[in-house]
Amino acid sequence: MTAAADIARPRGLGAISALTGAVVPVLTVVLAIVAIWYAASVMMNRAWTLDQIQRQGLEMTQAEILTAAMTQERPVLPAPHQVFAEIWNTTVGEPVMRERRGQMQGNPRNLIFHAYHTLWPTILGFGIGSFLGILLAIGIVHSRAMDMSVMPWAIASQTIPILAIAPIIVVVVSNLPALNSAVSAGWISEDTKLLVPKALISSYLSFFPVVVGMVAGLRSPQATDLDLMRTYSASRSQTLWKLRLPASVPFLFTSLKVSIAAALVGTIVAELPTGARFGLGARLLTGSYYGQTIQIWSALFMAAICAAALVILLGVIEKITLRRMGARS
Amino acid sequence: MAEPARFIHTGAAPQRPVIAAKNLDLVFQTADGAVQALSNVSLTIDKGEFVSFIGPSGCGKTTFLRVIAALEQPTGGSITVNGMTPEEARLSRAYGYVFQAAGLYPWRTIEKNIALPLEIMGFDRAEQDKRVKNVLQLVDLEGFGKKFPWQLSGGMQQRASIARALAFDADILLMDEPFGALDEIVRDHLNEQLLKLWARTEKTIGFVTHSIPEAVYLSTKIVVMSPRPGRITDVIESDLPRERPLDIRDTPEFLAIAHRVREGLRAGHAYDD
Numbered sequence: 001m002t003a004a005a006d007i008a009r010p011r012g013l014g015a016i017s018a019l020t021g022a023v024v025p026v027l028t029v030v031l032a033i034v035a036i037w038y039a040a041s042v043m044m045n046r047a048w049t050l051d052q053i054q055r056q057g058l059e060m061t062q063a064e065i066l067t068a069a070m071t072q073e074r075p076v077l078p079a080p081h082q083v084f085a086e087i088w089n090t091t092v093g094e095p096v097m098r099e100r101r102g103q104m105q106g107n108p109r110n111l112i113f114h115a116y117h118t119l120w121p122t123i124l125g126f127g128i129g130s131f132l133g134i135l136l137a138i139g140i141v142h143s144r145a146m147d148m149s150v151m152p153w154a155i156a157s158q159t160i161p162i163l164a165i166a167p168i169i170v171v172v173v174s175n176l177p178a179l180n181s182a183v184s185a186g187w188i189s190e191d192t193k194l195l196v197p198k199a200l201i202s203s204y205l206s207f208f209p210v211v212v213g214m215v216a217g218l219r220s221p222q223a224t225d226l227d228l229m230r231t232y233s234a235s236r237s238q239t240l241w242k243l244r245l246p247a248s249v250p251f252l253f254t255s256l257k258v259s260i261a262a263a264l265v266g267t268i269v270a271e272l273p274t275g276a277r278f279g280l281g282a283r284l285l286t287g288s289y290y291g292q293t294i295q296i297w298s299a300l301f302m303a304a305i306c307a308a309a310l311v312i313l314l315g316v317i318e319k320i321t322l323r324r325m326g327a328r329s
Numbered sequence: 330m331a332e333p334a335r336f337i338h339t340g341a342a343p344q345r346p347v348i349a350a351k352n353l354d355l356v357f358q359t360a361d362g363a364v365q366a367l368s369n370v371s372l373t374i375d376k377g378e379f380v381s382f383i384g385p386s387g388c389g390k391t392t393f394l395r396v397i398a399a400l401e402q403p404t405g406g407s408i409t410v411n412g413m414t415p416e417e418a419r420l421s422r423a424y425g426y427v428f429q430a431a432g433l434y435p436w437r438t439i440e441k442n443i444a445l446p447l448e449i450m451g452f453d454r455a456e457q458d459k460r461v462k463n464v465l466q467l468v469d470l471e472g473f474g475k476k477f478p479w480q481l482s483g484g485m486q487q488r489a490s491i492a493r494a495l496a497f498d499a500d501i502l503l504m505d506e507p508f509g510a511l512d513e514i515v516r517d518h519l520n521e522q523l524l525k526l527w528a529r530t531e532k533t534i535g536f537v538t539h540s541i542p543e544a545v546y547l548s549t550k551i552v553v554m555s556p557r558p559g560r561i562t563d564v565i566e567s568d569l570p571r572e573r574p575l576d577i578r579d580t581p582e583f584l585a586i587a588h589r590v591r592e593g594l595r596a597g598h599a600y601d602d
Contacts, residue, residue, distance in 0.1 A: 224428045227400055231426040232449045233419055242445065246436045325436035326477035 037080050044076040045069040078294045086298040087111065108278060111302050117278040118267050119306060121195050125202025126263035130256060132203065133210025140211070141218040141244070142236065151215075158208050162269050166201050170274040173197040194276070202266035206259040213255025217248025249325060253318035260310045268303060280306075345412055346373040347501060347533045348397055354405030355392060355559075365558035366392045367403065372552060372561065376500070379527055379534045381544035382552045383590060384597070389559020390537045390552075394503050397535060398426050411500070422450065424501035425494025429509050431486035433478040433493075440465070440474035443493045450497055464492040467526060484515040488522070495530070502534045509539060517575060520546055524573055541594075542578055545569075545587045553590055555597025563593035 049068045053060055060068070070079040078086075090111040098107040106113040136154065139146040173179065173196055182188050221243050229239045271281025280303050287295035355367040367389045374380050382390035395401040396408060399415035410418035418424065425446075433442045440461045447457045465471050468488040478486055487507055494502060508516045520543060527534055538544050544551050545567065553563040567586055569577065577583055 222432075224430060224432050225434070228426070228428065228432055229449075230400060231398055231419065231424070232446045234449045238449050242449065243434070246434065249436070326438065326479070327435075328479060 034080050037077075038070070041075065041077045041079040042066060042069045045072055048072065048076070074291050075293055078297050082294050083297045083301060086294045087301060090298065106278070111283070111298065114278055114280050114283045114299070115302050115306055117276075117282075118264070118271070118280040118303070121198035121270070121279075122202055122260070122264045122267045122306075122310075124195065124199035125204075125266060126206050126260050127203075128199065129203035129206030129263060130210045130259055133207040133255075133259070134214055134252075136207070136211050137214030137218055138240065140215050142240075151211075154208055154211050157204070162201060162205060162266060163273060165204075166270045167273045169201055169204075170197040170270070173200060197274070198267050198270045198276070198279070201270035202263040205266035206263035209255040209258040209262060210252070213251045213258075214248055217251025218244045220251065221247045246325065249321065253314065253321070257311050257314050260314060261307050264303065264307050264310065347376050347378075348372070348374040348408070348410055348535070350393075350396075350406065350408040352406035353393075353396065353403050353408055355389070355396065355401060356404045367396070368558035368560045370406070370559075370561055372564070374533060374535065374550070376533055377531050378550055379536065379548050380550045380552060381536045381538055381548040382554060383538055383541065383544045384554035384594065385539075385556055387556040387559065388554035388597075389556070390554050391505055392559060393554075394505055394535055394537055397501075398424060398503055422497050422499050424503050425497065425499040427487075427490055427494045427502065427504040427507045429506040431478070431483070431490040433486055433489055435478055437477075438474065439470065439476050439478065439481065439489050442478065442489060443474075443496050446493060446497050452497075460496050464495045467495060467529070468492040469522065482515075483511055484519055487511065487519065491523075491526075495526075495532075500533060502532045504534065504536045506537050506539065508543070516540075516543070521575060523547065528571065541587050541590050545583055545590060546573060546575075546578055551586070551590055553593035553597065555594070560597075562597040563589070565589055565593070 046065065046069045049065055049072070052058075052068075053065070069075075071082070075082070090109060094110040095107055096110050096112055097104045099105075106116070108114070136146075136150055140150055141147075174193070179188075179193055179196060183190060183193050218240075225243055225247070226239070229243055234242070267279070268281040268284070270276075271279040272285055276282040276285075280299050283299040283302075284296055287293070287299060350370055350372045353367050353370040354365075357364045357366050370389070370393060372393075382393060384390050392401060396403050397410055397415060399419045408415060411421070411423050413421065413423070433439070434445065437445065443461045443464060444457045447460060452460070461474065465474055468491055470485060470488055470492065473481060473485065473489075478489070481489065491502075491504075491507065508519050511519065524547060536544075536547060549567050549571075551563075551565040551567060552561055553565065554560065555562045565586060569582060569586070
C-alpha cells in the first residue's frame with residue numbers, strides 16, 4: 001500500500017516534502033543543543049570573568065559580562081561560535097601544505113592535515129580489523145573448537161584498556177626489524193612507518209563488532225535453507241559462499257558501521273600516549289597541554305565529522321549493495 | 330558393489346521399486362526423552378507413482394520424506410532409493426526436494442535461484458541457462474526469471490521452488506506440504522498444474538499433505554499415517570483415472586476414496602487431541 005502511494009506521488013514533490021519533513025525536526029534539535037550549549041558556556045565561564053572584574057576593579061553591565069563570558073581566550077567551555085570560528089580558521093584559513101626548508105610539507109596548523117593523519121590509519125586499521133573479524137567469524141561458525149576458544153579471547157581483548165597497551169604496541173611495532181629495514185631500504189617513508197602501529201591499535205578495536213555481527217549473520221540462515229543445500233550434497237565451502245555469506249551481508253554492514261567508529265576512536269587513542277605529532281589525537285593532546293580548550297573542542301568536532309562521514313559512506317555502500325541483492329527499496 | 334545391481338536392472342526382470350522401505354524405525358532423542366517418530370514403516374513406491382502421505386501432526390509423514398532424502402537417519406530397518414542407500418541416491422541426484430516454505434534465497438533472482446542447484450552440481454553456464462529456461466516454462470513462469478522472490482505472489486514463489494527442484498532432472502520429486510501455506514483457490518490451481526507437470530515429466534512424486542481432498546485428487550496411492558508412534562495405518566490405491574479435471578472431486582468414486590482416508594485417520598485415533 002505504501003509502495004503504491006510512493007509511486008502515485010510525483011517524485012520531485014515527494015523528495016521535497018521528505019526533505020522538509022526531515023529538516024524541520026533536525027533543525028529544531030540542533031537549535032536546542034546550541035541554545036543549551038550557550039547557556040552552559042556562559043554559566044561555566046562567568047566566574048572567571050567576574051573574578052577578573054573584581055581584580056581589576058572594573059564596572060561592567062550584565063550584557064558586557066555576558067559577552068565577556070562568551071569570548072574568553074581559554075574558556076572552561078568554549079561557546080559554539082568560538083569553536084566554529086576555530087574550525088573555519090584552521091581549515092579554510094590555513095593552507096593544507098606549506099613550504100618548509102625548501103620542501104612542500106603538510107601544515108600542522110591545518111586541521112584537515114591532522115584529520116588526514118588520523119583517517120588513513122583508521123581506514124587501514126578498519127580494513128585489517130574487518131577482514132580479520134570476518135575470517136574469525138567464519139572459523140567460529142565452522143569449527144566448534146574455535147567457537148569455544150576464540151570467542152572468550154575476543155571478548156577478553158575488548159576489556160583491556162586500549163590506553164594501557166597502545167604504548168606497548170607502538171614500542172614493539174616501531175622496533176620491528178622488518179619495518180625498520182623497509183624504511184632504510186626506502187620502501188616506506190618514516191611517516192608511513194608511524195602509521196602502522198596506529199592502524200594496528202585501530203584494528204584491535206574494530207575487529208570485535210565484526211566478529212560478533214558476522215557470527216550472527218553466518219548463522220542466520222534457517223534450517224530449511226541449510227537442508228536445501230544438503231539435498232544438493234553441497235560442500236561446506238559451497239554452503240558458505242552461496243548461502244551463509246550472502247545471508248550475512250545485512251549483518252556485516254551493521255557491524256561495519258560500529259566497527260569504523262571504533263576504528264577512529266582507536267586511532268585517536270593510539271595517538272595520545274605515543275607522542276604522535278600529527279593527527280586529531282595529537283591535536284587534542286597539545287590542546288590540553290596548553291589549556292587551549294577551543295582547539296580541543298574543534299579537534300573533537302573534526303573527529304565527529306570524520307566519523308559521521310565514514311558511517312554515511314558505509315551507509316551509501318550498504319544501500320547500493322543491498323539493492324543489488326534484491327532488497328526492497 | 331553397485332555394478333551387479335545395474336545389470337539386473339537393465340534386464341527384462343520386473344521393475345524394481347523406486348523407494349523400498351522395510352520395517353523402518355526412527356527414534357529422536359530429545360530433552361524430554363525418546364520420541365518414536367517412525368515405527369515399523371514398510372512401503373514400496375514404484376516408478377511414476379504419485380504417493381501422498383496424510384496424517385495429523387507428529388505422525389511421521391515429514392520424517393519419512395526426510396529419511397528418503399537422507400536428511401534424517403533411521404535407527405532401524407532398511408530403505409533403498411533407486412536401489413541405493415538414501416545418501417548414495419542423493420549424491421546421484423535422485424531427487425528434488427520442495428519444502429513447505431518456498432525457501433527461495435531473497436538475494437537471488439528467480440532464475441538465479443533455479444540455477445542454484447545447477448551451480449553447485451557444476452553445470453556449465455550455457456547448460457544452466459538452457460535448463461532454467463526449460464523449467465521456467467514447465468511451471469508457467471516465463472518472463473519472471475529476472476524478478477526477485479518478493480516481487481512474486483506466494484503461489485508463484487512455490488512454483489519457482491518446484492522449478493528449482495526439477496532443474497537437475499531428478500527422477501523423484503519429494504514435496505513436503507508445498508501448498509500448505511497457500512489459500513484454497515491458489516492451491517486448487519497449483520494442484521491442477523502439478524498433475525499436468527507429473528503427466529508430462531513422468532516423475533515419481535512423494536507428497537506430504539494435511540488435506541484429504543488434495544491427497545485424493547493428486548495421488549495414485551494414499552498413505553494414511555497416525556502418531557505416537559508414527560506409523561502407517563492404511564495404504565489406499567486410487568482407481569481414479571490419471572486424467573483428472575478439478576470437478577472429479579464431486580464424483581462418487583472420489584468421495585468414496587476420501588471417505589476411506591477419513592476412516593483411516595479416525596482409526597488411527599488421529600482426532601483424539
